[in-house]
Amino acid sequence: MRIFIKFLISFIFFILFWWAIQYLTKTPSYILPSPYIVFLSILNNIELLTYHSLITFYEIIIGFLLGTILGLYTGILFIISKSTRKWLLPFIILTQAIPIFAIAPILTLWVGYGIWSKIIMTILIIYFPITIAFYDGLKRIDPMIVNLAKMMGASTLMMLFKIRIPFALPQLSSGLKLAAAFAPMGAVIGEWVGSSKGLGYIMLYASGRVQIDLMFASIIILAIFTIILYNLVTFITNKLTKWDPKSNIN
């Protein structure tokens, strides 16, 4: 509840700041619409925005879930197989050096204009922070804790699930929070490059017709969804790491 109130206060301040800038600089509404005009645009286009928002949210959520599963799997693979880590890690780092905008058209070409090119874009964007954060958490464990578990007769699986993974949760939480903030970017970039649906498509459509209020409406909806996703991930990870005082500093 406290987080919600803080978020509401920040949002009100942001709207006031936006309104003040628009009012004081007398910027025409076709360049910077006032919050009120954007609010009216949301109301007037509610059906259109709801339809396209749901598509984008679906891409983000599926991409986030699949990217998380893939990142967790890779992190575990890195810790149990030295050769996989040795060969795959440089390749993963290399993929991060390629701008995501350069990959998007290729993906659209390969996978098509449907939602899967956007989901894969989302996965590509979040895969790296989740994998590296989780792997880092898994390897940072005190070697004496691993030794202690070995002396207690822990099997490799028990060591992984009862010792290493819980120990890695605080680091993984940081990776998941980053992923929650980046995931919408992946989906929207995918929609910009080639799509006839989604908020990214609406942004381009509105921009082409100088409907700046509709463009802003799309951005606001995407921002609100990103904040909700981030807070949801934070809430879940805080529950999972409530034993760690460092992860729960207010």
Added chain:
Amino acid sequence: MIKSSSFSLSGSLSLNKDELFSNVQLEIKLDQWTIIIGQSGTGKSTLLKIIADLNIPTAFNNNISKNINKDLSFSWMAQNDLLLPWLNVLENITLGQKLRREKIDHHKANLLLEKVGLIDVAKQLPSTLSGGMRQRAALARTLMENNDIILMDEPFSSLDTITKSKIQKLTWSLLKNKTVIMVTHDPLEALMLSNTLYYVSNKQLKPIKLPSSKPLRKITNDNLIYSYKYILNLLKKSYV
């Protein structure tokens, strides 16, 4: 089969190119407390890890051979209590059984918690406990495992004087008939608790003659004060 009353180690240990132990000879008597005292960085803790067959960093060149019955099991107590922060005290104590997928013996765990005075905080997380309480939880975990040999790597060094004294006495009373190999920097602790005492000098482990009284010695009479000063002198000479 006749159970051997001791086991031994011999050989050398080096870190990179620096020799830590040269042709070291160590005999550990079972069901007794053997303490090794010496300067930091002389390889005492690594020696404990070698005894338990634990992983040691690759920078070490280990040429120590062991004459140890392979069936012997080991427990570890260190300065860091190694309690898992996401498990409560009771879950930490029964961790071994959980990892081996055995039935959890809550009755035994509760009895041990009572013995170490932690029954009231059984459901609390380690982060809510004091250093002394955490070390007592580690002691209960060791007792729960009931292994043949207990390796202690400066287990009391981070505690304040009064807590340290209390936990030393508690640990001794609960483990007095077990085989304990302890590494410490504290001559007083070594003198109080050991049946056999070694000190590290010139890359060797040399035995120190102890007073005839039994462990948990009280350093109150002149004879023991003399022994304490004697050990301090030996250590001073062995320091580089």
